[in-house]
Amino acid sequence: MTTHSRGPHLTLCVGLDPQPAVLEAWGLPDSESGLKAFVRAIVPVLESSRCEVVKPQVAFFERFGVAGMRHLTVLLGELRSRGIFTIGDAKRGDIDSTMSGYAQAWLTPGSDFETDAVTLVPYQGLRALEPALTLAGEHDKKVFVLAATSNPQARQTQMAIRSDGRTIAHGVVDDLWRWVEGCSASAGAYGVVVGATVAVSDYTFDLRDYPGIPVLAPGFGHQGAVLSDAHSLFPETTPVTAVVARSVLLHGEAGCAGAIEAASAELSS
């Protein structure tokens, strides 16, 4: 990815969170059939808004069981056929063969839940995620590992200090960085989640020490960060994927494409 002297390379990502309030804004019932209709309606909206990156929030499909997951498969296929980059916000994490199972689900070409990238949770240690990191490398996929998330309840956990003096969040970034170095992988494939509402200095790390590490940044809109500030929130050596979700989806079917275009303009302003 290229960087500009005026700030980080910024990409807008539309988070697809078909939660009850969003379905209502789209005139749809909070049901499996409502979700199915949402999937059908959102794809042309994303296409017309020239959206390049989409992050489906898996929980909102999983809540409708097998049928909900089938709608996710349909959505992912529609996005793939339009060349839209998909980030499965699955927040999976486990160990050993179990981690391999999740990696197989989300990062294998041709699988029902194939995405271009997936979010992972490092509660059992970054090294436990290795099967997914390896598979991502093999299939030219990406991962984003949760480091410092945007929700305030996370601070006490993610600011805890490890035996090496690093915070948990810092340790995730640092461990991932070392893993990438150790396997001579492409640094661009392995990113972290750092909320736009987070003061990174609180977490004892500086993203400038990890140049090129991709950041997936939630926290814009509803959670308080402003898109037009994005270029000053992150160092210019950090490629940032800035997520908007509710703030565009709640405009409903008629207003969503315009809201995405406005968000895109605000991000590059």
Add this chain to the structure above:
Amino acid sequence: MTTHSRGPHLTLCVGLDPQPAVLEAWGLPDSESGLKAFVRAIVPVLESSRCEVVKPQVAFFERFGVAGMRHLTVLLGELRSRGIFTIGDAKRGDIDSTMSGYAQAWLTPGSDFETDAVTLVPYQGLRALEPALTLAGEHDKKVFVLAATSNPQARQTQMAIRSDGRTIAHGVVDDLWRWVEGCSASAGAYGVVVGATVAVSDYTFDLRDYPGIPVLAPGFGHQGAVLSDAHSLFPETTPVTAVVARSVLLHGEAGCAGAIEAASAELSS
């Protein structure tokens, strides 16, 4: 749950991990049809071994996409109709409405993925899990929140020290305990995952300070802990659900029921 003076109340749980090696041991291909056949074959085995608690490992169903998740639904239904308690080892975790989505998926009566209990991951803070804790209480379900897991890569993370001087693992147990007190919920519904291989004292906490908090304990068998030691690994005020998975499943269809019965005898020896 009752406690005995000779040690903690112990319950055996069979972990269903249909990973490639397990399917092979059952003479089945590592495919969606192999998984389907495994689900059909395992249910009578569990029934004949008088198994009371089963923990399906969700990743091994999810890896086969929509069809895999349908097989999980079938399995859960078969177990439910036999009165077998199910723990969905889903390790889900998120915030706000997203967490509500996962809770809806796993803890709602009548849903495809309805289980009696689900495992949750507190990387974004125990408080972020509140929608699931609340829903579990409403539907008489249980949760097990990851505290100190059995894998060695987890130690650096879970032993990190929070601002209140507690380790991450300790903080999870303590936060959950306080949450239960705060909402006057039934303590028995809210448990933690503490690996049988873990020296709890390393994590600055003592389960005796949290009497009655249920513990789901992986780490037996393959990972090194011995079932007959279980009564000395945990305090007598702690109800323990001890998990065996590969060590019984790898006996194949012919030997699995016997291996479960042997494990049950070993646990109560």
